[in-house]
Amino acid sequence: MHILIFHNAVIPALEYGGTERVVWWLGKELTQMGHRVSFLVAKGSECPFAEVLFYNPELSLSLQIPDYIDVVHLSIPPPEDFPKPYVYTVHGNPRADEVLDQNAVFVSKNHAERHNSTAYVLNGIDFEDYPKPSFSHQRGHTHFLANASWRVKNVKGAIHIAKKANEKLAVMGGHRLNFKMGFRFTPDRHVRFYGMVGGRVKFDLLHRSKALLFPVLWHEPFGLAIVESLYMGCSILGTPYGSLPEIVTPEVGFLSISENELAEKLKNIAQFDPKICHEYARDTFTSRQMALGYLQYFEMVLSGKKINSVAPKALFDYPKFLPYEVN
Structure with a gap:
């Protein structure tokens, strides 16, 4: 073919x-x-x-x-x-x-x-593009991996969760000063912004991270950042929207619309085994x-067939932002 x-x-x-x-x-x-x-x-x-x-x-x-x-x-x-x-x-x-x-x-x-x-x-x-992670080293921060200027990705929520849990946060996909969000300046020193990164810099940040904070406010179609993070041994803390309940099992992460609940789970993130997160991604999400x-x-x-018997169309008109509890 x-x-x-x-x-x-x-x-x-x-x-x-x-x-x-x-x-x-x-x-x-x-x-x-x-x-x-x-x-x-x-x-x-x-x-x-x-x-x-x-x-x-x-x-x-x-x-x-x-x-x-x-x-x-x-x-x-x-x-x-x-x-x-x-x-x-x-x-x-x-x-x-x-x-x-x-x-x-x-x-x-x-x-x-x-x-x-x-x-x-x-x-x-294709996991050949990624270094094989170690599971014995110290992991010293959490991370956010998405376009931070896109409000449905909710970098603000990720920052709050990390701060409530007294954890450092590495933001990949945004800058501390952002005019696209109507002038957003993030003064919190527990957060470090790396911009749009890839390759060795991204892999190193993922490898030293405890968890991906992913409190999205929309129905995420898939979430490649989730699979990348899991492969590198990071657990997932996010909202139960779109594909997340399908991808994030209880063995590798926790989902909630409550910021406090996510922060409490982050305080106890050691309950998730990085090796299990890695093996789950490696065995499930292959090219x-x-x-x-x-x-x-x-x-x-x-063979001349149509994939769908009728033309697909969204079943509902979803709100711009889905519910999220900032407790």
């Missing part, structure tokens, strides 16, 4: 780039399974294991699909005149009034169910299981 993966961004991701890394890992795993892969991506991209084609945003996407391609993996909805069988992965939460394509696939069971669908593939990680999941949908559309 010759698979074209389209994503309008530069690959490989040099710093954070969640979706960029997911499509890279998917393409790499598919080639290792014997399939031929091409990427249609932004200029400046390169890849040692697959053909790279540069996307021209001034031309129709349909005109840029080579004839030799069997099936296309998309990260945006296809144009009406799309010439090849395709699968469209929905990465975010579409508007409540948006009717999605029938070949839409979601990134968690909860994500699919909220859009009247059963089609989903959990994101997987191979992701590739196998997509292959079943590629085969379905190649």
Whole structure:
């Protein structure tokens, strides 16, 4: 099977780039399974294991699909005149009034169910890109890993939780002074901001962290930061929204909408074993299981079938921010 993966961004991701890394890992795993892969991506991209084609945003996407391609993996909805069988992965939460394509696939069971669908593939990680963690060293802080300027990610809640538990917090994905949030300045000295980081800096911060603080205020579709943190031996403290109850088991974390309850659990974070967190992520969220999941949908559309019997659509109009108790 010759698979074209389209994503309008530069690959490989040099710093954070969640979706960029997911499509890279998917393409790499598919080639290792014997399939031929091409990427249609932004200029400046390169890849040692697959053909790279540069996307021209001034031309129709349909005109840029080579004839030799069997099936296309998309990260945006296809144009009406799309010439090849395709699968469209929905990465975010579409508007409540948006009717999605029938070949839409979601990134968690909860994500699919909220859009009247059963089609989903959990994101997987290529753990060859990560150092193997140690479980005997001292872990001296907690961490937040997300775009801190996005209010639904709730960096403010993470800061409060760490402060109540008298723990240090490393914020990856934001700065102490932030004008995007209507001038936010965080004076607390227990918090250190690292900006958008990746590679060795991020791995080192994760490796020395006790837990990911993830008190999101929306229905998180998947949460790649959760899996990365678990793999590096960090437990998860967050809110029970979206995919979190699906991903965070009682053995590796705790979920609550109460800031006080999360802070109390952080005070007793030693009850979670870093080795168990690592093994759970390693065994559950692999790039191979992701590739196998997509292959079943590629085969379905190649046979002329639609993935969803009806076009998916959000079942509810969710509030901008979900409930969160600042006690």
